[in-house]
Amino acid sequence: MLDRASKPLVSLVDKYLPDAYLFVIILTLIAFAAAMIFEGHGPMAVIEMWGNSFWNLLTFSMQMLLVLVTGFMMASTPLVRGLLNRIAGLASTPGQAIVLVTFVALIASWINWGFGLVVGALFAKALARQIRVHYPLLIASAYSGFIVWHGGLAGSIPLTIATEGHFTADRIGIIDTGETIVAFFNLAIVVALFIIVPLVNRLMLPSENDSVYADPKVLDDEPDTEVVINRPADHLENSRTLAWLIGFSGLAFIFQYFINGGGLNLNIVNFMFLFIAVILHQTPKRLLTSLNEGVKGGAGIVIQFPFYAGIMGVMTASGLAASISSGFVSIASAESLPFWSFLSAGLVNIFVPSGGGQWAVQAPVMLPAAMELGADIPRVAMAVAWGDAWTNLLQPFWALPVLAIAGLKAKDIMGYCLMLLIITGAVISIGLTWL
Numbered sequence: 001m002l003d004r005a006s007k008p009l010v011s012l013v014d015k016y017l018p019d020a021y022l023f024v025i026i027l028t029l030i031a032f033a034a035a036m037i038f039e040g041h042g043p044m045a046v047i048e049m050w051g052n053s054f055w056n057l058l059t060f061s062m063q064m065l066l067v068l069v070t071g072f073m074m075a076s077t078p079l080v081r082g083l084l085n086r087i088a089g090l091a092s093t094p095g096q097a098i099v100l101v102t103f104v105a106l107i108a109s110w111i112n113w114g115f116g117l118v119v120g121a122l123f124a125k126a127l128a129r130q131i132r133v134h135y136p137l138l139i140a141s142a143y144s145g146f147i148v149w150h151g152g153l154a155g156s157i158p159l160t161i162a163t164e165g166h167f168t169a170d171r172i173g174i175i176d177t178g179e180t181i182v183a184f185f186n187l188a189i190v191v192a193l194f195i196i197v198p199l200v201n202r203l204m205l206p207s208e209n210d211s212v213y214a215d216p217k218v219l220d221d222e223p224d225t226e227v228v229i230n231r232p233a234d235h236l237e238n239s240r241t242l243a244w245l246i247g248f249s250g251l252a253f254i255f256q257y258f259i260n261g262g263g264l265n266l267n268i269v270n271f272m273f274l275f276i277a278v279i280l281h282q283t284p285k286r287l288l289t290s291l292n293e294g295v296k297g298g299a300g301i302v303i304q305f306p307f308y309a310g311i312m313g314v315m316t317a318s319g320l321a322a323s324i325s326s327g328f329v330s331i332a333s334a335e336s337l338p339f340w341s342f343l344s345a346g347l348v349n350i351f352v353p354s355g356g357g358q359w360a361v362q363a364p365v366m367l368p369a370a371m372e373l374g375a376d377i378p379r380v381a382m383a384v385a386w387g388d389a390w391t392n393l394l395q396p397f398w399a400l401p402v403l404a405i406a407g408l409k410a411k412d413i414m415g416y417c418l419m420l421l422i423i424t425g426a427v428i429s430i431g432l433t434w435l
Contacts, residue, residue, distance in 0.1 A: 002203035002419065003210075010136075010415030017411040020300055020396040020403075024307040031311050031351055035318035046314060053313020054306050060354075061305040063114075063266045065298045068401045070273035071118035072294030073287060075125075077280035084126035094133035094211075095202050098141050101127055102198040105145025110152035110190065114266040117398065118273070120145050121405040129219050134211040139406040140413035141201040143399050144420050150389035151190050154265070155181060156355040157385040161378075168363050172377055179378040186382055189431035193424060200423055204416055218407035237285040243278055250275025297404030308397055312352045316361050321348050325365040337375040338383040338432040341366055345387025346425075353397040355388045379432065386428050393417040393424070 017023070028050070035046045074080050087104075091097040101124045109116025120142035128135055150157065158180035160166050166174075180186060229235060236242065254272055262268065281287040315321040328344035329337070345362060352358050362384050370380045392398050394417065396410040403410060 002200060003206050006204045006416060006419045007206075009418045013415035013418060014411050017414055020400060020410045021304055023396060023410065024304050024311070027351060028307055028311055028314075031314045031320070034320055035314050038323065039318045039320055041318055046318065049314045049317040050310040053317070054310040056313065057305050057309035061301060063270065064305065064401060065295075065301050066270045066274070067114050067118055067266070068298050068301065068404050069291060069294045070270050070277060071122060071401075072297075072405060073277035073290045074273045074280070075122040076290045076293070077277060079280050080276075081126075084123055085130065088123065088126040088130050091127060091131060094131060095205055097127045097131045097133045098138060098201050098205055099198045101138060102141045102145060102201050103194070105142045106148055106194055106197065107145075109145045109147075109149045112154045112265070112269060113146065113149035113152075114269045116145055116149060117143075117401050118269075118405070121402040125214075125219055125406065128214045132211075132213055134206055135214040135406075136212055136408065136412040137201065137204060137206070137416050138214075139402065139408055140416035140420075141198075142406075143402045143413060144197055144201060144393065144417065146392055146398060147197065147389050147420070147424055148190055148193055150355055150385040151181065151186050151382070153181065154263075155385055157359045157381055157388070160356065160359060161381055167360070168367055171367050171371070175378050175381065180382050180385075183378065183382070185379065185431055185435040188435050189386070189428055192427050192431065196423065196427055197420065200420055201416070204419060215407065237288075238283045240282050243281065243283055243287070247275050247279035250278065297407070300400045300404060304397075304400065308353060312354065312357055315348070315351045316357075321352060321358075321361040322365050324348055325362045329365060329369040332369065332373065332375075334373040334375045336433070337366075337370060337373055338379045339429055341380050341383035342387040342390070342429060342432055345384040346391040347387075349388045349391045350395050353388075353392065353395050355385065358388050359384060383432050386432065390421065390425060390428060393421040 018026070032043075032046050032050070035041050035049070036043060041049075075084065088097075088100075091100045101120065104123050105116055105120030108119040121139065124138050124142040127133065128138060149155065158175075158177055161168065161172065161175045162177050162180070164174060229238060250271065254268070254275070257268060277290070278287055281290060324347055325341075325344045328340040332340040341362075345358060348358055348362060352361060359381075363381075366380055366384060367377065369375070370377045394414070396403070396414065399410060399413070403413070
């Protein structure tokens with residue numbers, strides 16, 4: 001059974017995986033050393049690459065912090081909390097809880113990656129409030145759904161190459177999503193993962209004696225709603241009228257946005273979560289109380305994302321990312337290029353955990369190789385996309401919001417994710433190579 005097979009991996013990660021902040025520091029030093037040793041740059045040149053890029057993810061960092069905060073605020077409303085609890089009631093055993101949270105996370109992530117991160121984590125906590133289930137695996141299962149995002153409706157690489165005027169349009173033209181997202185090979189991979197990932201998660205469930213359960217304090221998302229009115233300003237802070245005026249204005253914008261053909265992206269997901277929370281909390285004071293609770297878990301995002309921006313700068317400016325891609329391409333044939341593209345993207349993603357940023361680095365290497373070898377260009381592009389999504393199971397960058405919501409550390413879930421990395425890597429490789 002996989003519960004026994006996963007134990008050594010869980011133990012290994014628990015002992016040797018440092019805190020996520022130390023992980024990014026170690027990655028930074030590895031990138032420094034590699035840029036100097038393999039690309040021939042001097043120490044100060046590498047440090048300049050790092051420092052010049054350090055703040056390049058400020059907008060994205062704020063977006064991710066808001067994913068955490070707005071998701072928490074919405075989930076802490078009585079209505080949403082009750083709804084999540086009712087859906088969680090569909091599961092009556094620990095095994096059913098693991099399967100259900102995995103399905104919900106897979107579906108939500110296939111629709112939109114930001115939506116999937118928040119929904120999976122919040123639903124996992126709702127399940128943990130009702131069922132005694134091994135909490136680290138429950139949260140790992142919620143995060144595991146994230147693996148399908150780049151093969152889904154919001155995949156940044158397939159959407160980029162389907163957009164007029166994209167930066168590689170002069171080489172490959174416009175590639176419709178019919179050749180990428182809804183192509184047979186991609187849909188086959190997605191369907192296979194929808195079957196295999198829940199099954200693997202369920203099979204990793206440890207016995208009751210080996211299970212670790214959630215701290216009740218971590219599961220309490222309901223803020224103190226006591227209302228005290230001692231001064232005129234208190235009437236404003238507890239005004240439903242003000243909350244509803246601004247809240248329904250936000251919903252009106254969302255309605256018009258979708259009527260005009262807008263699609264899901266990180267900003268609109270955060271916008272929806274925020275203004276739904278504004279309305280459902282009913283008063284500004286209740287919203288702000290929830291905000292104060294939710295923002296406590298955002299420290300990891302605030303401190304770590306700038307370091308990842310610096311690493312991405314070193315990998316790009318030094319030529320390391322391109323060299324890694326070229327190394328894999330050099331041993332590829334037309335038939336095997338998608339497989340090697342997948343592996344190279346997985347390796348690059350550990351240092352450049354950004355789908356769009358990774359495509360900007362790897363496309364100039366992968367596309368000329370695909371054209372020279374006569375490889376299937378849409379398949380190669382999707383191989384890079386799947387490689388980016390695949391090693392997110394190992395890279396704690398995207399797990400930070402989930403971990404903050406869950407009240408866990410990376411070492412608590414990454415052992416289970418490592419088992420999934422091995423199995424899903426084989427599934428995706430087969431789909432890219434032979435379907």
